[in-house]
Every structure is written in C-alpha cells, then in structure tokens.
Amino acid sequence: MENSKNKFILGKEKKLFPLFRLGMLILLTVALFAVACQLQLIKGRSFVVIVISAYLLAVVIIIWMFMLLRLNRFVLNLEQLESALIKEKDLAKMYLDVAGVILMAINKDQKVTLINQRGCEILGYVKEEILGKNWFDNFIPRDDAENMKKVFNRLLYKEEGLFGYFENYIVTKNGELRIIAWNNKVIRDLLGRAVGTLSSGEDITDRKRAEEKSMRLNMMYSTLTNINKVILRIHDQQKLFDEVCRIAVEVGMFRMAWIGLVNPNTLLVRPVSRFGTGAELFDRIKVSAADIAEGKGPTGVAVREGRYCVVNDIAKDSRMLPWQNEVMERGYRSSAAFPIRLGGRVIGAFNFFAGQPDFFDAEEIELLKELAADISYALEFMEKERKSKQAQETLLERESSFEIVAYETGHLVYDYNVITGLIHWSGAIEEVTGFEKDEFLRVDIKGWEQMVHPEDRGRALALLEEAKKIGDRYHVKYRFRRKDGTYVMIEDKGIFLQDVSERTNRMLGIMRSFNGGQV
Incomplete structure (x- = not known):
C-alpha cells in the first residue's frame, strides 16, 4: 500500500516539474525586462521611476529565490522518493528470493x-x-x-x-x-x-517418495505375513506356489509374479505358477539359466549364480533385450528375481515385476530375500515330510510282515513312543511274558522298567538313555520277570527314529528269550 502511495506522489511531482521550470523562466524574463527599464529610465533621471523599478527588481529577486528554494526541495523530495522505491523494490525482491517455496x-x-x-x-x-x-x-x-x-x-x-x-x-x-x-x-x-x-x-517430492516408500514397505510386510500364514497352512508345493504368486500381486501390489523351476538337463526355466497382468507371456518366451542372452536377465542370474538380481529400469537395461519390447508393452518397468533352494541347491526363482522404475530399494530387497528363504524352508519341510511319510509307509509294510515272522519265531515286537512313554506290543507276547495279549498291551515304559531284574535295571536303562540321546541302536541282555514271577533271560534289540525336525520320537525293537527260558 505504501509502495503504491509513493508511486502516486512521485508521479504527481514529476508532472509539476515542467510548470516549475516555466514559472522560473517567466520570472527571469520579467527581471531582465525590469533591469532594462531601470537602465533606460536612469538616463532620464526620473527618481520615482527609479524607486519603483528598484522595488520591482527586489520583488522579482525575492520570488526568484523562493522559486529556487522550492525547486531544490522538489528535487530533494524526488530523489528521496526514487530511493525509497528502489529500496522497496529490493526488499520485495529479497522477500521473493528468501521464500522457501x-x-x-x-x-x-x-x-x-x-x-x-x-x-x-x-x-x-x-x-x-x-x-x-x-x-x-x-x-x-x-x-x-x-x-x-x-x-x-x-x-x-x-x-x-x-x-x-x-x-x-x-x-x-x-x-x-x-x-x-x-x-x-x-x-x-x-x-x-x-x-x-x-x-x-x-x-513435495521427498515427502511423496517417503510416503510411497512407507506404503510399499507396509504392503511388503503384509505380503510376507500372509505368505508365512500360507506356508503354515499349505503342504502341497503347487498350491503353495499358486498362493504366494497371488498374494504378491493382490497384497504386495506387484504387476506380476511368477515362479519358475529349472530343468537340470536343458537349463530352461519353466513357469510352474504365475499371477498378474500379462502373466501368460512367460508361457511362450524363453528364459534360461545358461550364460546366454536369454539367461542374462534377473531369473537366469538368480538360478545360475544363486543370488538375487534386480533390474530397476527395464527400458534402459541391456540385460532385458530378449524380452524388452514385450514386457514393456505389458507395463512392466522394473524386475527382480530371488533364488529358491531345495536340499542345498538352487531349483528355481521367484520373480517379481513392478509397474514403475526404481521400485526395488535396499529395504524391499531384504524383505523379498526373506520371503524367498521362507519359501525354500517350506519346500525343505515338505520334502522331509514326504520322505518321512514314505519311510513310515515302508516301515509299516515291513512291520506287518515282520510281526508275522516274529510271532512264528517266538519274538516279541515293540513300538515305543518316546514322547508319551506308551508302548505298542505285538508278536509272541504270551510265549515270552506269560501275559495274555490284552493284559500286556497296558504295559508302558514304566511298567517295562519294573519287569527288568533289579540287578540288571540300571545297566539296561543307562544303555537305553545313551542310545536315545544320540539316536543310535540299542542292544542289551537282561533278566525279565514273567507273569508267574519267574525270570527269563531276554536279548533286547532296538533302534531309535527321528521326525522331520530331527527330534528322537520313536523306538522300534524286538525281544527274545534264549538259553532255554527261565533263569
């Protein structure tokens, strides 16, 4: 407001400046005329005229001096106004330049x-x-x-x-x-x-990027949580792969996710599960784990070298040349692949595509590495579970056959649950122990201990505990009390088994009497 007022005053003063100059010119002309008249009249020696002329000359000189002072004041004011305007302009410029926006x-x-x-x-x-x-x-x-x-x-x-x-x-x-x-x-x-x-x-670029990063990390944590829940719930490899790809897209907001397993003979990486926009593309393009053009991308590197690989700008990265145009058409702008392991070797890769460049930063990479490791762990668990189940089935078949043989040959067969202490007995129960089958089936580990002769019990239990601790075979001879109170010399052979977590949980064995029975 003050600036506008100063501009108005300065403009007004500048308009009056020519009038001041005109007035001073008129006064100068009058003064010169008065002097000329005075000089002319002096020659005529008219005293009255001389006095009047002198008076007029004095008046003109006074007015002249007044106008001169006024002019000086005007010029000074003009300079001050111009200086003030310059200062205001500089101040306004400073305000503009120090503003943080x-x-x-x-x-x-x-x-x-x-x-x-x-x-x-x-x-x-x-x-x-x-x-x-x-x-x-x-x-x-x-x-x-x-x-x-x-x-x-x-x-x-x-x-x-x-x-x-x-x-x-x-x-x-x-x-x-x-x-x-x-x-x-x-x-x-x-x-x-x-x-x-x-x-x-x-x-607001940095703020927006921080918000986007926070949102992406939250989605990544949510993805990791959901996939870990799936790992606990699903014990079928194909179903697991299908679910983790779906979660990566629907929860993690990836544009596409796929899992490929490598053929050890051809080194081609075959998609076994995929989900997201344009996922069908990977059913027909060639991706290899060999050191060729089709193996230079993230998937090939992850499988071949056993490490994660990231391409954060597909449009500019020569490693993506074999598929660059096709993946760009589907809106993929960055990609990452993480190795999947089983039995200590890389069997494939978990692959992710995002719709913007520079998607994968250090924190997201760490979370995805953890995700791939969790999937590898799940596969290891499934494999151990499969082998354990297969071994159990084989063992049951053998046990069934062995039980028949044991009965016919006078052997007592047992299956000892280390966790519960219960024992399943079969074979020649009555022949060896003197108990009827229904009676002896109630005997657990504590009951068996009491039937071992007191002089042999300490050694038998010590050997049992040692074999259980290292998961080894058990072999001992001791005197065993039959139903009628008599003792029979027994040879006891067994082996401890472990579950998928390598914990000793079971013992299988046989007992037989020898040296003719009672002692």
Whole structure:
C-alpha cells in the first residue's frame, strides 16, 4: 500500500516539474525586462521611476529565490522518493528470493513473467533461461503438457479467484521429475479481465517418495505375513506356489509374479505358477539359466549364480533385450528375481515385476530375500515330510510282515513312543511274558522298567538313555520277570527314529528269550 502511495506522489511531482521550470523562466524574463527599464529610465533621471523599478527588481529577486528554494526541495523530495522505491523494490525482491517455496507468475499466453530464486534452484536454470518461456512446453512433462494447458485455460477464463490446491510434475534442467504442490490465484486487470496467474509451489517430492516408500514397505510386510500364514497352512508345493504368486500381486501390489523351476538337463526355466497382468507371456518366451542372452536377465542370474538380481529400469537395461519390447508393452518397468533352494541347491526363482522404475530399494530387497528363504524352508519341510511319510509307509509294510515272522519265531515286537512313554506290543507276547495279549498291551515304559531284574535295571536303562540321546541302536541282555514271577533271560534289540525336525520320537525293537527260558 505504501509502495503504491509513493508511486502516486512521485508521479504527481514529476508532472509539476515542467510548470516549475516555466514559472522560473517567466520570472527571469520579467527581471531582465525590469533591469532594462531601470537602465533606460536612469538616463532620464526620473527618481520615482527609479524607486519603483528598484522595488520591482527586489520583488522579482525575492520570488526568484523562493522559486529556487522550492525547486531544490522538489528535487530533494524526488530523489528521496526514487530511493525509497528502489529500496522497496529490493526488499520485495529479497522477500521473493528468501521464500522457501516457488513464487511464479504466468501470463495469459502461458509465459513466465516472474519467478523467484527458489524456483530457479528447483528447476536448475538461471532466471533468464526461464522468463519469457512457455511454462507448459518447457517445464512440464511432455505427456502431461497438453492436459495441463487445458486446465490452465479453463481455470483462467472460467473460474473466479483462488482455485486452490493442485499437484503436478515438473521437469528440471537435468531431466529429473519433481512433484510440486501449487496454490494459485487468477490475476485480473482494472476491468476485471484475467491476465494471468500468481502461484506458490512447494516441492513435495521427498515427502511423496517417503510416503510411497512407507506404503510399499507396509504392503511388503503384509505380503510376507500372509505368505508365512500360507506356508503354515499349505503342504502341497503347487498350491503353495499358486498362493504366494497371488498374494504378491493382490497384497504386495506387484504387476506380476511368477515362479519358475529349472530343468537340470536343458537349463530352461519353466513357469510352474504365475499371477498378474500379462502373466501368460512367460508361457511362450524363453528364459534360461545358461550364460546366454536369454539367461542374462534377473531369473537366469538368480538360478545360475544363486543370488538375487534386480533390474530397476527395464527400458534402459541391456540385460532385458530378449524380452524388452514385450514386457514393456505389458507395463512392466522394473524386475527382480530371488533364488529358491531345495536340499542345498538352487531349483528355481521367484520373480517379481513392478509397474514403475526404481521400485526395488535396499529395504524391499531384504524383505523379498526373506520371503524367498521362507519359501525354500517350506519346500525343505515338505520334502522331509514326504520322505518321512514314505519311510513310515515302508516301515509299516515291513512291520506287518515282520510281526508275522516274529510271532512264528517266538519274538516279541515293540513300538515305543518316546514322547508319551506308551508302548505298542505285538508278536509272541504270551510265549515270552506269560501275559495274555490284552493284559500286556497296558504295559508302558514304566511298567517295562519294573519287569527288568533289579540287578540288571540300571545297566539296561543307562544303555537305553545313551542310545536315545544320540539316536543310535540299542542292544542289551537282561533278566525279565514273567507273569508267574519267574525270570527269563531276554536279548533286547532296538533302534531309535527321528521326525522331520530331527527330534528322537520313536523306538522300534524286538525281544527274545534264549538259553532255554527261565533263569
């Protein structure tokens, strides 16, 4: 307001300056005329005329001096006003330049007419490279420029006053994209016509990236949690693969995920499960674990070298050349693969595709490594479970056959559950122990201990505990009390078994009497 007032006063004073000069010229002419008259009249020696002329000359001189003082004051005021305006202009420029946001004016021709130092710093240009340039053609991403022009024109000519908050990308001098949050106001002339916009813009790129990273990490943690739940619930390899691929896309927000297993003979990586946009592509393209062009991508490296591999910009990475055009058409912009292991060797890879470049950073890579390790652990568990089940089935078949043989040959067969202490007895029970089958089936580990002769019990139990501790074979001879109270010499042979977690949980064995029975 003060600035406008000063400009008004300065303008008014400048308009009066020519009038001052004209007045002083008239006074000078009158003074010269008076002097001429005085000189002329002095010759005539008229005293009255001389006095009047002198008086007029004095008046003219006084007026002249007054006008001269007024002129000096005017010039001084003019200089002071100009100095004040310069200071105000410099102060306003300083305010613009110290502001922590972009301050910018664009005229109705879409050209930049004002920008502060912060705006120049963010864009990477000096001010002269920005002023007069079309804002949308030079500083907005090409894909967004036309739409942004339409928005600008619509707001400029159809909206009133402040049109609020708006976010968009700008392009810096080095080609980097930055996200700016704008607050804009339409500028109007005295007739109310829109002549441009005045905008303040805050660079929110780092904040947005931090928010996106936090969101992605939350999704990754959620993905890891959901997949671990699936690992605990599903014990079928194909079903597990299908579920983890689905969760990676639906929860982890990947564009596509697939699992491939390598053929050890051809080294081709065959998709066994896939989910997401364009997933069918991998049913027909060639991916290899060999050191050839089709094996240079993330999958080939992960399988061949047993380490994770990331391509964060598919469009610019030569390792993706064999499939670059096809994956780009499906919106894939970055990719990562992580090895899957079984029995200490790499059998395949878990592959992820994202819809934006630079998707995979250090934290996400660590989480995906953990995810691949969990899947490998699940496969190891399934394999041990499969082998254990197969061994159990084989053992049951053998036990059935062995029980028949044991009965016919006078052997007592037992299956001791180490965890519960219960024992399943079969074979020649009555012949060896003197008990009927139904009676002896109730005998557990404690009952068996009491039937071992007191003099032999300590040695038999010590050998049993030692064999259980190391999962080894058990072989001992001791005197065993029959139902009638007599003792028979027994040879006891057994072997301890372990479950999938390598914990001793079971013992199988046979007992037989020898040396003719009672002792």
